Amino acid sequence: ERLRLNRLRHTPALTMDRQRIELLANIEMPDDTLGAVEAGAVGVGLFRSEFLFMGRAGKLPDENEQYLAYRKAIEGMQGMPVTIRTVDIGSDKPLDRPTAKAQDGHLNPALGLRAIRWSLADPPMFLTQLRAILRAAAHGQVNLLVPMLAHASEIRQTLDLINQARAQLDARGFVYGPVRLGAMIEVPAAALTVPVFLKYFDFLSIGTNDLTQYTLAIDRSDESVAHLYDPCHPAVLRLIADTIAECNAQKKGVSVCGEMAGDVSMTRLLLGLGLRSFSMHPSQILAVKQQILRADTGKLKLWAQEVLQSENPAALL
Numbered sequence: 489e490r491l492r493l494n495r496l497r498h499t500p501a502l503t504m505d506r507q508r509i510e511l512l513a514n515i516e517m518p519d520d521t522l523g524a525v526e527a528g529a530v531g532v533g534l535f536r537s538e539f540l541f542m543g544r545a546g547k548l549p550d551e552n553e554q555y556l557a558y559r560k561a562i563e564g565m566q567g568m569p570v571t572i573r574t575v576d577i578g579s580d581k582p583l584d585r586p587t588a589k590a591q592d593g594h595l596n597p598a599l600g601l602r603a604i605r606w607s608l609a610d611p612p613m614f615l616t617q618l619r620a621i622l623r624a625a626a627h628g629q630v631n632l633l634v635p636m637l638a639h640a641s642e643i644r645q646t647l648d649l650i651n652q653a654r655a656q657l658d659a660r661g662f663v664y665g666p667v668r669l670g671a672m673i674e675v676p677a678a679a680l681t682v683p684v685f686l687k688y689f690d691f692l693s694i695g696t697n698d699l700t701q702y703t704l705a706i707d708r709s710d711e712s713v714a715h716l717y718d719p720c721h722p723a724v725l726r727l728i729a730d731t732i733a734e735c736n737a738q739k740k741g742v743s744v745c746g747e748m749a750g751d752v753s754m755t756r757l758l759l760g761l762g763l764r765s766f767s768m769h770p771s772q773i774l775a776v777k778q779q780i781l782r783a784d785t786g787k788l789k790l791w792a793q794e795v796l797q798s799e800n801p802a803a804l805l
């Protein structure tokens with residue numbers, strides 16, 4: 489089966505009704521771009537930059553180290569776009585090993601100082617990362633993606649800091665490049681206020697892992713409730729469907745970068761909901777492409793609306 493899939497590496501991801509689908513890779517380190525290119529990804533849809541920060545006993549990478557890492561990923565993609573997500577530290581991705589100590593005093597880390605909240609709590613640290621990304625953007629097409637936003641005030645603070653980072657680079661005489669700005673939709677509050685996000689951002693990326701966790705109030709890393717963690721819960725699908733529809737209506741880019749994007753049992757539903765951009769672990773790209781080549785989005789559109797109405801969507805997939 490692997491061998492048969494391998495033949496699809498250079499096949500364009502077109503549905504039977506000739507819709508072009510963008511298949512992107514999720515990466516954790518710059519070297520992962522090798523696997524992404526090998527799998528036929530047309531870009532990186534999610535570079536989880538926190539992996540540069542983790543397991544270093546709290547000593548964070550400085551601007552130059554980050555710049556070189558981002559640049560390496562950009563060069564690795566040979567001209568294809570690279571979406572760099574600002575750090576998503578906290579909760580299931582603590583700076584160091586997830587010992588009780590690392591989470592000291594934080595009873596609900598998933599609801600606490602995580603991702604953009606962690607970045608906005610330490611502007612010098614965040615500005616360092618933003619400068620590194622902007623400098624790397626001089627070497628290729630870069631999308632800058634912000635995790636876990638929920639409030640308009642957080643959006644404005646983030647955009648202010650991006651402008652500050654540019655001003656600092658100007659003042660210091662560094663070269664930097666343009667970036668497209670994107671927000672992750674992974675908190676229900678964000679999914680329910682998509683027009684606010686579209687006012688400020690060029691594109692959105694739906695993080696179905698956290699969107700599921702926060703919609704269902706299920707800790708994604710707690711085994712004892714894993715049986716209730718259901719990305720196909722009608723409430724989760726409704727938030728995903730509405731986010732995609734709103735972006736399509738406003739002709740703004742939208743992708744899914746959570747595990748759902750690489751789950752072949754979900755490909756047809758996401759296509760039917762209007763999704764045209766998927767970002768996943770490189771190992772899933774060919775299998776998802778195979779689903780796409782067999783799909784007819786015209787037919788899937790009506791069917792997807794039926795799935796949304798079901799109390800047990802998973803049974804219809």
Ligand code: PEP
Nearest residue numbers: 674695696697698745746
């Ligand atoms: C998500 O939440 O779906 C996502 C892509 O981000 P992460 O898994 O890194 O939290």
Ligand code: MG
Nearest residue numbers: 674695697698
């Ligand atoms: Mg997430």
